[in-house]
Amino acid sequence: MGTFAKWLWGIIILFIIALLINLFAPAPWGAKANSKKMGMAVQNALNESGNGTWARVDMSGNVARIVGEAPSAAAKASAVEAAKNAQCQSCANREAGKRWHVVDDSAIKIAKVIPVAAPYTLTGVFKDGVLVLNGYVSSEAAKAKLLADAKAMYGDKVRDDKIRIARGAPNVDWNAVAHGNMSALSNLDYGRFDMKDMDSLLTGHAASVDKRDAALAALATLPAGFNGASKIEAVGGKVVATGIIKSAEVCQQLFKELKGKSKIKFAYARAEIRDGDSLILLDAMADAAKKCSTYVITVEGHTDADGPAEYNQNLSQKRADTVANYLISKGVNPAQIKAVGYGEAHPIADNTTPEGMAANRRIEFKISESK
Incomplete structure (x- = not known):
């Protein structure tokens, strides 16, 4: 065997020995062993930082590739920081405070925030x-x-x-x-x-x-x-x-539709309800009030301008009280009902004609939020 051939065989044998040492030898020769230990250290760091439920590490040489779907951008940043600061205490030739590895965060996805x-x-x-x-x-x-x-x-x-x-x-x-x-x-x-x-x-x-x-x-x-x-x-x-019903607007519309053009009729110059149709209407109003139980219902009494203003105000208050008391007698919560008499202060028609005066003599229902 010539000199050149001997040298060639020697180089080949040395290469094989180096490869075997790299694969199987203990530290400091085992880079593969260091990679595995480093991966374990990184995973421990991820776990301790609270990111281990979604993040795992894949080691390739000294590259720690973090894989997973982070619940937020902040969680991703936390995981990357923990991985970077991971220390492999058992890695060979380790220098305190220095990193043996680099972190690859390209495989981390961020979950869509709902x-x-x-x-x-x-x-x-x-x-x-x-x-x-x-x-x-x-x-x-x-x-x-x-x-x-x-x-x-x-x-x-x-x-x-x-x-x-x-x-x-x-x-x-x-x-x-x-x-x-x-x-x-x-x-x-x-x-x-x-x-x-x-x-x-x-x-x-x-x-x-x-x-x-x-x-x-x-x-x-x-x-x-x-x-x-x-x-x-x-x-x-x-x-x-x-x-x-939990809509003040709908409750107001309900009272308006139930009442329609009907009137609650009282005895002349008195607060007593005088006919059965008015009571039937008030029964429907009481039922509506119970369905609108989260709101305050103000019963408003109004009169025409015939007579002294003070007298009209007192009469309108008594009529409003009569209606309110009737609703309460039908099971409406007293705390839900208010009665206010406005007398002749808020006309909706001309008080100079019989038709206008009749229109002004009325009971109205106003819905408002509870206080």
């Missing part, structure tokens, strides 16, 4: 044959379910570009509440539902009493513990309200 909605709402407006949805659901799956239910009832007449994903949904089957309200609304010519936390309100107009009753039956399927209220007007029937 906002919290408060209040948690969902509305549906049905007009001209089109249902427009607007509000919140808890996930993409919940949104898909909502739209599938809507399209099963309304076909391709559904607009959903304002549905958003948010946390904060109440402790109830939100999709079931939406399904019940959409089903009820589908029986109306036009209307809307408003869901807000643990309450909903359906308002609108039905072509018949049967359609109105079908809408009410759909609302009766709402989950237990959820307050589903309604105020529906029907052709050939009176306005019907159900549940506890």
Whole structure:
């Protein structure tokens, strides 16, 4: 064997020995061993920093590649900082305070932040044959379910570009509440539902009493513990309200519609109610007051300008008191009722004609927030 061949074989043998040492020899020769130990140290640092639930380390030589989906940008920064500061106490040739490794954070993803909605709402407006949805659901799956239910009832007449994903949904089957309200609304010519936390309100107009009753039956399927209220007007029937209505505007409209053009009639110059029709009307008002139990109802008494102003004010106060006491006798919470007499101070018509004076003699109901 020539000299050159001997040298060549020697180089090959030395290379093999070096490779074996690198793979199997203890520190300081085992770079692979250092890499493994460093990876364990980095993972421990991630765990101790509170990021171990989502972050793991993949070591390649001295590169610590962090992999996972961080719940936030701050969590990512925390994990990277912990990984950089990790120390391998058992790594060979380690110098105190110096890093043996580098950190690669390119594989860390940041989870999409889902906002919290408060209040948690969902509305549906049905007009001209089109249902427009607007509000919140808890996930993409919940949104898909909502739209599938809507399209099963309304076909391709559904607009959903304002549905958003948010946390904060109440402790109830939100999709079931939406399904019940959409089903009820589908029986109306036009209307809307408003869901807000643990309450909903359906308002609108039905072509018949049967359609109105079908809408009410759909609302009766709402989950237990959820307050589903309604105020529906029907052709050939009176306005019907159900549940506890938590909208001052709707309550005011309810009283207006129930009263219509009817008057509460009193004996001449006295505070006694003089006919049965007035009592029937007040019975309906008492029922409405119970459905609007979260609001204050002010009973306002008004007179015409015939006679002294002081006398008229006293008479209007007594008449307002009579109406308020009747409502209370029918089970309305006394704390919910106020009675105020304004006398002739707020006319709505000309006091120089009999018709105008008759219009000014009236009882009005005003809804306001509880104090």
